[in-house]
Amino acid sequence: MHCAVEMLGIVKRFPGVVANDHIDFRVLPGEVHALLGENGAGKSTLMQILAGLYRPDAGKILLSGRPAQIHTPRDAIQAGVGMVYQHFMLVRRHTVLENVILGLRRYGLFLDYRRAGREIERNSREYGLEIDPAATVWDLSVGEQQRVEIVKMLLRQVKVLILDEPTAVLTPRETEGLFATIRTLAGRGAAIVFISHKLREVMAVSDRITILRRGENAGTIRREETGERDLARRMVGREVIEEIEREEPAAGEEVLSIRDLRAFDNRRLPALRGLNLEVRRGEILGMAGISGNGQKELEEVLTGLREPARGSITLGGREIAGRRPDEIIAGGLGCVPEDRQGTGTAPGLGYRDNIILKSCRRPPIRRGLRLDYRAADRQADRLRREYDIKVPSLSAPVRLLSGGNLQKVILARELSARPRFLLAVHPTRGLDIGAATYVRKRLGELKRQGAAILLISEDLDELAGLSDRIAVIYEGKITGILPARDADRERLSLLMTGQKAENGIMETS
Ligand SMILES: Nc1ncnc2c1ncn2[C@@H]1O[C@H](COP(=O)(O)OP(=O)(O)OP(=O)(O)O)[C@@H](O)[C@H]1O
Ligand SMILES: [Mg+2]
Structure with a gap:
């Protein structure tokens, strides 16, 4: 041994x-x-x-x-x-x-x-x-x-x-x-x-x-x-740990609204069993839960990769349940998916091409029927510096990037697109302290600019540090929603394992 x-x-x-x-x-x-x-x-x-x-x-x-x-x-x-x-x-x-x-x-x-x-x-x-x-x-x-x-x-x-x-x-x-x-x-x-x-x-x-x-x-x-x-x-090589102030949200109107959502998993077993949730403008709603309780299917349904069995999802007032991914993206969805290599990036494509995957449909990168590669390079280079992404060149395939740097590519692309609604699954997973702090700041900024953010995470520190409200998902349903300031670890852990909510927690469905 x-x-x-x-x-x-x-x-x-x-x-x-x-x-x-x-x-x-x-x-x-x-x-x-x-x-x-x-x-x-x-x-x-x-x-x-x-x-x-x-x-x-x-x-x-x-x-x-x-x-x-x-x-x-x-x-x-x-x-x-x-x-x-x-x-x-x-x-x-x-x-x-x-x-x-x-x-x-x-x-x-x-x-x-x-x-x-x-x-x-x-x-x-x-x-x-x-x-x-x-x-x-x-x-x-x-x-x-x-x-x-x-x-x-x-x-x-x-x-x-x-x-x-x-x-x-x-x-x-x-x-x-x-x-x-x-x-x-x-x-x-x-x-x-x-x-x-x-x-x-x-x-x-x-x-x-x-x-x-x-x-x-x-x-x-x-x-x-x-x-x-x-x-x-x-x-x-310098002081890095810094506290980020959480700004109270300016309780805006509903941006994303989910009603009685039901969906099956790949094994045809019910994964979402009547999920209700809304995310408002200018707020970060954290979703706590142990993986395997429907988060993956929720992500897929929200991004148009999985057909829901029942229920409604509106984004900015428009029904998106069952729509194609490109239609939902056009409606204002941004997404940092859980699977960075599968759905998050095109691993064989270069860094720049991954960065412009979405913005290439709009000016300044799209000009008529052509793509302006100079503008694309400028954007890729700017984001590389802003997010401190370590890539050897703009054309280097992203599958060669380190874990954290790959993650930064997705974040840079999705956050810079100024989505109306951002679905972020474990956004700081795998980032070093400096990078994680930076991403938290950017999420805070996006929220101030009025985006609605749904943050799915198992990291209770991350959830508590960023969210305004925390919803707990268990067996495909929301079992409780509480203001982040009341969300201590123990309470969340209880809810996450399906145990009865105590007083003071808003029970849903
Ligand atoms: N197969 C490869 N081809 C080219 N460059 C690579 C390859 N693997 C790693 N690199 C580069 O080597 C450097 C170190 O990468 P490595 O994956 O060891 O970092 P790390 O410390 O594990 O980072 P992280 O915390 O982000 O996972 C990075 O600049 C990365 O882009
Ligand atoms: Mg690594």
């Missing part, structure tokens, strides 16, 4: 960027080692080298003091190194069970389906990661997919476990469960690398912390020697 990791002098260059610049990084058996750094600092790259996904341009890796030849993910697994990626690698058409077994069989383990199913259920129960072995991955939310990835690694009994922003997609309760898992594994001698932008979590779970800054190791410290503020400063 014990394996010390030493990465020495690691260099990795990509066209136009040095992602890892002579990095030394050591992880001890039995420790939880957090890897911190701004978006694009090189965290995922360094760990993908350890997991055999990339070959370094220079440097070497020692496992338990011996040089390791890790050229492929299979080499890594054989050496006991497993990674849960930031962008998942599940086969979407297969079931959870098939995905988990796929990995195991390849490495010479024989498992029959039924036993494997039981193993998955046992592991997921033991570690508080609920998954249904029979579900098709395609139908799962990002959060649910994450759980599958983790269970897959647990079943492989890795000695070195790398988790690239695992909690970005977990609920608070799941995060606690995961931390317990991490602790147990470390207690048994596993070496754990934990990447996260959430400093509170880093302080809660890690023994040591290494900070990367622009591809270099900016230092390794023990948890006792630091704190959230100090970490933020070390990451960015």
